[in-house]
Amino acid sequence: MFTPLTTFENLFDELGRVDQGLDDWFGRWSVPAGIRSVARGTFPATNVGATDKEVHVYLFAPGLDAKKLQVSIQQNLLQVSGERSVQHNERATYFRQERYDGAFRRVITLPEDVDPDKVEAAYRDGVLQISVRRREAARPRRIEIK
Amino acid sequence: MSDQVTPRPANKPATERSGENREGRDTTQSFLRPPVDIFEDADGITLHLDMPGVARDRVKIDADRQTLSIEGAIQIPMAEGMEAIYAEVHSTQYRRSFTLSGELDTERVDASLNDGVLTVRIPRRAELRPRKIEVRAG
Numbered sequence: 694m695f696t697p698l699t700t701f702e703n704l705f706d707e708l709g710r711v712d713q714g715l716d717d718w719f720g721r722w723s724v725p726a727g728i729r730s731v732a733r734g735t736f737p738a739t740n741v742g743a744t745d746k747e748v749h750v751y752l753f754a755p756g757l758d759a760k761k762l763q764v765s766i767q768q769n770l771l772q773v774s775g776e777r778s779v780q781h782n783e784r785a786t787y788f789r790q791e792r793y794d795g796a797f798r799r800v801i802t803l804p805e806d807v808d809p810d811k812v813e814a815a816y817r818d819g820v821l822q823i824s825v826r827r828r829e830a831a832r833p834r835r836i837e838i839k
Numbered sequence: 840m841s842d843q844v845t846p847r848p849a850n851k852p853a854t855e856r857s858g859e860n861r862e863g864r865d866t867t868q869s870f871l872r873p874p875v876d877i878f879e880d881a882d883g884i885t886l887h888l889d890m891p892g893v894a895r896d897r898v899k900i901d902a903d904r905q906t907l908s909i910e911g912a913i914q915i916p917m918a919e920g921m922e923a924i925y926a927e928v929h930s931t932q933y934r935r936s937f938t939l940s941g942e943l944d945t946e947r948v949d950a951s952l953n954d955g956v957l958t959v960r961i962p963r964r965a966e967l968r969p970r971k972i973e974v975r976a977g
Contacts, residue, residue, distance in 0.1 A: 733927075737891075741925040744918050751915065753891040753928055755955030779887075784880055791874035792889050804924070819891030819955015820915060 729770075729800045736777070736793035737821075739801060748803050748825045755819030756792075762816070764823060766809045771823065774798040806830075870934040873911070873957075877937075881969055883962035884943060890933045891955035898952060900959065902945040908936040909957065942967040 737754035752773060762775040779794035803825060811826035873888040890898070892913035899910040911933040939945065942963050949960040 738927040739925070740923070740928050742917070742921040742923050744921050747918065748924075749918065749921065751892075751928075753955075755889045755891040757954065779876065782878055782880065782885075785878035785885070786880070787876070787878045789875055789877045792876050792887060793874070816954075818894050819889070822915070 727802065729802060731799065735799070736797050737799065739799060741801065741803070743804065743827075746827055748807055748827060750801055750803070750823040750825075752799065752821040752823075753819065754797075754821050757816065757819070757821070759816055762821070764812075764814050764821075766807075766812055766825070768809060769803040769805050769807050771801045771803055771812075771825070772798065773801070773821065773823070868932060869930045870932050871928065871930050872935055873909075873933045875935065881963075883960060885961075886937075886957075886959040888933075888935065888957045888959070889955065890952075890957050892931075893933065893952070893955060893957075895952050898950070898957060900948065900950055902939070902948045902961070904941065904945060905939055906936055907939055907945075907948075907959070907961070908934075909959070910934050911957070 737752045739753070740751045742749045742751075750771060754775070754777065756777050756779070757775055758778065763773070765772050774797065776796045777793060779790075779792055804827070806827045807825040808828050809825070812823065814821065814823045816822075873890045875889075876887040878885055886907075888909060890911040890913075892915050893911035894914060897912040897914055899908075901908040913928075913931040913933070939961070943961045944964045945961065947962050949962075951958050
């Protein structure tokens with residue numbers, strides 16, 4: 694009756710509904726979200742990882758026009774904007790159009806000890822990786838007691 | 840939802856929640872469902888799938904008469920000892936399948952990958968393409 698394929702697709706749809714439900718639930722209880730946070734599923738999906746020396750930001754943004762990509766940083770706010778244009782085939786019948794098409798902008802708040810002068814970005818296999826060096830930990834200052 | 844977090848530091852073992860059954864297959868891995876555009880024209884069906892982070896040698900496409908299955912493994916080189924701070928992508932494996940219909944020629948599937956976008960083209964069997972029929976003056 695149900696092929697494994699059908700069940701698999703339904704499972705992810707259900708998870709999507711659960712996610713939406715959780716968002717609504719938290720919305721009702723007014724749990725504060727980050728002021729620059731974005732809705733679930735905003736393009737491009739982003740992961741952030743850190744070592745002692747660097748913070749790494751990964752934006753999962755396939756099919757980008759690298760010429761239209763803009764990466765800028767101010768203090769610890771990283772901003773990435775660009776455009777992903779999906780070519781549309783006029784003569785064809787479309788059954789699904791799920792891929793994001795259009796301009797995007799993400800602002801990511803990084804740990805406060807990042808050094809905005811030491812940023813590197815690379816785009817490979819549809820992932821934009823941005824690495825920012827962290828400042829050396831400040832030495833503790835002795836405070837004189839008068 | 841799985842709490843498996845990506846990126847994973849290179850020196851950490853695979854997620855603690857990974858289970859293995861007797862055959863040694865991972866049973867608790869969660870998958871990413873790549874968004875897809877699918878369209879059809881007179882010559883066949885084309886799919887565009889977003890699979891950022893996947894290189895050409897990590898794509899697996901299986902096509903038999905009934906099913907088209909697509910898998911892709913994300914591999915991003917990562918620094919040692921990296922901790923995850925924020926993750927919207929929770930898995931490293933893309934997977935999606937479609938049932939096909941008989942007029943598609945699965946022997947001649949064509950696939951290409953560019954900047955994380957996988958394009959799959961399945962032509963219609965030549966003898967089943969819609970043919971224009973000329974009307975003779977009679």
